[in-house]
Amino acid sequence: MEEVEVEAEELETLPYKEVEAETQDGDGGFLEPEVLQSADSGTKNVPARFTGAELKRAAQGGLNSSDIINSGGTDVVNQTGEIVVRGEGGVHGDGDGEGRKSGRIGDRLVSMGVITEDQLNVALQEKKITGNMLGQIMVDLGFIDEEMLISFLAESSGFEVFDPKNIVFDGEVLGYIDKNTAIKHSVLPVSIRDEKDLYVAMADPYDIVAIDALRSMVPKGLQIKPMVCTAKILSEAIDVAYGYASSIAGILKELEEGEVSQDIAGLDENAAFTHPIVRLVNALVFDAVKMGVSDLHFEPEENFIRLRYRMDGVLFTAQILHKQHWNGISQRIKIISGMNIADKLSPQDGRFGMNVGGREADFRVSSLPTVHGENIVLRVLDQSESIMPMEKLGFSEHNLNLIKKSQSKPEGIIIVTGPTGSGKTTSLYSMLNEINNVEVNIQTLEDPVEYSLPMIRQTHVREGVLEFADGIKALLRQDPDIIFIGEIRDGETAGMALKAAMTGHQVYTTLHTNDSFGAIPRLFDLGLKPGMVAGAIIAIFAQRLTRRLCSNCKEEYTPDESECAVLGIDADEPAPSIYRARQGGCEMCGGQGYKGRTAVVEILTFDDELNELLAQGANKAELKNLAVKKGFKSMKDDGILKVLDGVTSIEAVSKVVDVGK
Known part of the structure; x- marks a missing residue:
């Protein structure tokens, strides 16, 4: 037997991988390493699934494959009798990632009465011919639907489900790889969470080759977190994500250059996913959440639509949109909010949720008829924000x-x-x-x-x-x-x-x-x-x-007599140094001079x-x-204390509290 050495420390970083293995009795089995033992490194818990072939690709030295003996497709033990790799396979192994919880997708579907034993055998025979995943084969043959397959994949793997219709893509993250690479490795970068976790849609979340390739292309320090979906959904999502503009500027240019239907209500779900108006709404929402905006104001004027964001309590103009697109934009917002699109004369309230660049956000929506059309306001409730102490x-x-x-x-x-x-x-x-x-x-x-x-x-x-x-x-x-x-x-x-x-x-x-x-x-x-x-x-x-004043660019100064009076400092007392916002701010605060509240x-x-x-x-x-x-x-006393501590400015406090009292 050829010896391949693998460091246990290296194996600890490998993602899950589940592939078909040849066991001693010839059955197609699946091996899950749980504990690896070597004289040098001691016992290691290994979050990975792979065969000897995968061990060869990961070889770095430390554990000899000659220490591993296959015990009939069930457990793999070393020569001292300790279980180092636990097999979960059998004739109905499928390679779709099912089985970590309790049994294979094929066996489980048969036991549940969803498919027959004959149907499973047909699918297994097709798998031998095509090499495709068993779960996708059963979908293609019409034995199960995609929803059932996804639920099995998610339940058995513990991975999050990827649903492109409820996710707004991050253009920067998509740029980590090109479309050809995404197709080659069947991966789609979706979002970054907690500044360290890169969530990636995969039809096979255990594909170690794809994950290793992706790891070499993305910024260092990011941990790959697979999301599970079917191969068909992934293929369609890759086409959409890389086939259409995702930036606000790109979508607006697309709208200017072509005739676009404003009848969003008449689109089916798949068509809506690719429609430029739908993508524009998604992009505007993504932009707002990423900036930390609390409210989006869509304000129709006679000849244009003004979009204003409220950030840190202050409104500012974010976009000027063409009036001809307002019917489509308002329809889309009202549809996803559960509002009546036919009623444009009554105030309405609605709500929707969306995964925005990896952040779960809820939106409270209010519409109000005005002389130039419906005014729509979205209140952002970022569910990813933890409750602060x-x-x-x-x-x-x-x-x-x-x-x-x-x-x-x-x-x-x-x-x-x-x-x-x-x-x-x-x-x-x-x-x-x-x-x-x-x-x-x-x-x-x-x-x-x-x-x-x-x-x-x-x-x-x-x-x-x-x-x-x-x-x-x-x-x-x-x-x-x-x-x-x-x-x-x-x-x-x-x-x-x-x-x-x-x-x-x-x-x-x-x-x-x-x-x-x-x-x-x-x-x-x-x-x-x-x-x-x-x-x-x-x-x-x-x-x-x-x-709150921007800590990077706030300016120190000596207050004048009127400001000293606000601070409660007598004219004969020396004036303390306090801070104010720098005109034009800096890059850190987006030119505002303030950051946060x-x-x-x-x-x-x-x-x-x-x-x-x-x-x-x-x-x-x-x-x-x-x-x-x-x-x-x-509140005035508390505001003045924060001014003296350099947290905020007299100007900012005076806008929310009567400092004259």
Whole structure:
């Protein structure tokens, strides 16, 4: 027997590979190395599948193939009797990657009654003639459909399913290889995730030769992560990905040069996938998500369509589109959002999800008729964004201590106030995440559920189906410890939230008020009595989001007299050095001078003295005077602190908080 040496360390990096092997009894088997043993390297866990032929290609030295003895297609052991390669093959082995979970696709389909033994034998005979994958052969013969094949491939391999209709390709990633290489190796680069994982669509996710070839072409440091699909789907996806323009500029040029149908609704799914209007919408969405945009505004004017992005709270023009394409663009957005494309005279709401360059994103869509056509706004909810800890949201040490103290109370209401887009939901999710563990039952009522949280039972409130008040009643029968109510909108919801807080539950919710003190009269307006509210509220937060200065290009300067007055610095005191945005910014911040946002927060906590004043029906001014005496810090105070710390500028803070007060 020819000896081939392979380093165990090298084998650890090899991807899974499953190929047909000749076992001692002649059956077509499949070998899965689980543990490799050598005198030099010790025991190694090897995430790979390959035959001796594959070992030869990977030979680097260290493990002798003469130490490996094939034991009849079931297990491979070394000469000491230790199992080093476990076979899972047999006459029905197929090479499609099935079997890691429980059995081959052929055997499993027969046992499930999906195909007959005769059909399997026909497919196996065809496999011997053509050398094609058994799963694809059964699809071609009409024994199973592609959906069933993909589900088997995904289940057995553990790999993610590649669905080109729900993925927006990253043009930069596609550029790693050309179309001929993609066809030759049956691979399609899809996206990069976590800055290190390159996801690649493959009909055979165990093709080590293809993966090795791809690894040599892509930037160093990227880990290849196969996605599974059928050979037919992959072939079509390669043609589409490399056969059409994917950049915004390229698609717009394509639209200018040819006659393009605007009837998107009449296209079948496959035709829609290649249509330039559909690709344009995908490209615009991809561009927005990649930039970190929170909202896309499609605004029809008399002769053109203006597309504006909102980033870090500020709107700017991203594209000017030809008016003739608006019918197709609006149709496409409404179709994927589940909206009525025929109704252009009524406001509508919709929602859709999409994999954008490897990032799962949800989009809330709103349409509104205007004199020049339907205005459409997309709110981006990037599901790939993890819930950030409170410290990273911009909360000061003073406010973090107040939050921890508030969350330690076993019952009562914590209210977060602020306008739409002020980060209320983000802060509440972060707070819930801090206390989320197996010892508590956290349940939510949201409209809509914006992000999925592990271990937390989240319920989507739907108008006319499940309202907040009825939802709270239902939740109280679910034995919750903590309840999150997306928003208090009416007196009934307010009353139910108060009831929950008074019966041993910690309740989190939101209100639309200008500051923390404004929540009190708002609750009174909803019908709650001062005596009921007093003692039930743990704390009221108010917050805004202000732009964060770019750390690379921010400019240090000495504030003038008026700015010193804003900072609370007397004229006879020396002015401190603070920072502002550099005009024109830099490459890192995209010429904005700012990059990202931070929270400006005030937290009003209630003690016995404040509760007593509240029970007496005190107004906002009376409550505020007492709170300030007890050390209350306003949003203005928090904003000024962030200016002095160099996090933001006076200009940015003044746009979200009245610094004159």
